[in-house]
Amino acid sequence: MTTMRQFVGEVLRARRADRGFSIRELSARSRVSQGYISEVERGQKEPSSELLAALADALDVPLSSVLREVADQLETAEVRSQLASVSSIGADTVRASAA
Amino acid sequence: MTTMRQFVGEVLRARRADRGFSIRELSARSRVSQGYISEVERGQKEPSSELLAALADALDVPLSSVLREVADQLETAEVRSQLASVSSIGADTVRASAA
Numbered sequence: 001m002t003t004m005r006q007f008v009g010e011v012l013r014a015r016r017a018d019r020g021f022s023i024r025e026l027s028a029r030s031r032v033s034q035g036y037i038s039e040v041e042r043g044q045k046e047p048s049s050e051l052l053a054a055l056a057d058a059l060d061v062p063l064s065s066v067l068r069e070v071a072d073q074l075e076t077a078e079v080r081s082q083l084a085s086v087s088s089i090g091a092d093t094v095r096a097s098a099a
Numbered sequence: 100m101t102t103m104r105q106f107v108g109e110v111l112r113a114r115r116a117d118r119g120f121s122i123r124e125l126s127a128r129s130r131v132s133q134g135y136i137s138e139v140e141r142g143q144k145e146p147s148s149e150l151l152a153a154l155a156d157a158l159d160v161p162l163s164s165v166l167r168e169v170a171d172q173l174e175t176a177e178v179r180s181q182l183a184s185v186s187s188i189g190a191d192t193v194r195a196s197a198a
Contacts, residue, residue: 005147046147049145063103
């Protein structure tokens with residue numbers, strides 16, 4: 001299952017694209033290094049609360065809206081994962097009944 | 100301003116209270132140490148995505164709902180902080196006009 005960290009990265013990258021900023025520009029605005037931003041966007045680094053706040057600020061978006069979007073994506077993943085386990089239980093039941 | 104980390108801690112503590120678990124019980128269920136849980140709840144440690152997922156799982160709550168509550172609290176704090184800066188600008192304007 002996709003971790004929260006990966007969704008955080010995806011949402012941040014999408015917000016940066018919305019604003020039309022390069023990583024270099026976001027780095028200059030946020031004073032966060034380009035390498036770090038890139039790692040966060042790829043879901044490889046767990047950003048601290050302070051760093052997330054600095055990035056959201058530099059993107060002119062409230063951190064709460066970034067977080068809400070992460071929550072929405074996480075919920076979709078949770079539902080999909082539940083559905084997958086329900087349908088695998090369903091398939092097992094069908095197989096067990098057939099046996 | 101309160102950091103996201105502090106809200107994460109508050110929400111996790113509230114969810115633990117809802118479930119009636121002690122830190123010791125949550126620790127046993129989540130396999131996260133009591134000291135670590137306590138630091139996370141007090142907003143002193145930035146939990147990794149994996150740790151947050153383990154705690155949410157042990158609390159039988161979707162991580163997305165924890166995150167959404169954090170987003171709500173963060174939004175309230177953001178609005179309060181904006182209101183405070185608007186009213187301080189207002190006060191400056193009044194003072195400037197009076198001068």
